[in-house]
Amino acid sequence: MFYLKKSSIINNFIKYQTSIYKACLKSLEKSKIRNNTYFLNKKFFDKCKEISFDYAILEKSKDINAIKLSIQWSDLGNWFEISKIYKKNKNKYFKKKNVFHRPWGRYTNLYEGKNFLVKELVVNPNSKLSLQKHFHRSEYWTITDGKPLITLNKKNFFKKPGEKIFIPREAIHRIENKFEKKVKIIEIQTGPILKETDIVRYQDIYGRVN
Numbered sequence: 001m002f003y004l005k006k007s008s009i010i011n012n013f014i015k016y017q018t019s020i021y022k023a024c025l026k027s028l029e030k031s032k033i034r035n036n037t038y039f040l041n042k043k044f045f046d047k048c049k050e051i052s053f054d055y056a057i058l059e060k061s062k063d064i065n066a067i068k069l070s071i072q073w074s075d076l077g078n079w080f081e082i083s084k085i086y087k088k089n090k091n092k093y094f095k096k097k098n099v100f101h102r103p104w105g106r107y108t109n110l111y112e113g114k115n116f117l118v119k120e121l122v123v124n125p126n127s128k129l130s131l132q133k134h135f136h137r138s139e140y141w142t143i144t145d146g147k148p149l150i151t152l153n154k155k156n157f158f159k160k161p162g163e164k165i166f167i168p169r170e171a172i173h174r175i176e177n178k179f180e181k182k183v184k185i186i187e188i189q190t191g192p193i194l195k196e197t198d199i200v201r202y203q204d205i206y207g208r209v210n
Contacts, residue, residue: 001069002053009057016060023047035169103206104129105182117194121175123148123183128176130204137191137198139167141175146183149176172202 013021023044030041058064098109104127111118123129123146131151143159150159151174152167159165167173169191177183201209 012057012061017049017051017056020048020051020056102129103127107187112194115190115192115194117189119187119189120144121183121185121187123175123177123185125177125180125182128205129174130199130201130206130208131172131174132199132201133170133172134191134198135170135200136193137189138169139173140188140190141165141167142186144184144186146177146181147179148183148185149178150174151176174203 010021013024027040027042027044027048028038030044032039100107100109105122105124107122108120109117110120128149141159142164143161145161147158147160150157150165151172152165153172175183175185203209
């Protein structure tokens with residue numbers, strides 16, 4: 001865990017990783033803002049070298065102090081690692097009132113905070129959710145079991161356990177399970193409105209089209 005001032009990290013990048021600093025600065029200067037969200041300029045951001053903070057700065061900077069921390073540790077560096085934590089301790093998070101059954105399977109609300117909600121989706125064999133979109137939220141999916149067929153706008157593709165996908169706000173999407181094994185997905189919703197009413201359905205085999 002790093003504790004540092006904004007000026008310190010900027011100065012260290014200027015000194016040790018000048019090209020990354022300049023590319024990041026340009027990607028921000030050329031970014032676009034929509035709905036209070038910054039969309040960085042892809043052309044300049046792609047010029048950033050893929051390197052960990054440890055290698056880029058920590059091993060080069062001379063002005064560093066460290067404190068030993070003796071606790072159990074898991075590096076929650078991505079949504080897949082977070083989903084493993086919920087899977088390992090799911091009995092702690094699963095409560096009857098948080099489980100919601102649907103024609104295609106069920107979903108369980110695991111954890112909710114300000115502008116985010118963590119859920120587990122379980123899609124039954126030979127079932128599929130409606131073709132839908134959301135106006136107020138984005139979704140991050142991590143596949144934990146099964147092999148779902150994903151629809152994202154005009155693309156269709158399969159995903160397997162450990163793989164992830166981002167569903168932007170207003171993107172048309174669907175999850176379908178074509179196999180005999182249940183599909184399980186950890187879903188993280190982010191946005192100002194995270195209610196089931198924020199669903200616009202285009203196709204639905206259960207007759208729920210808006």
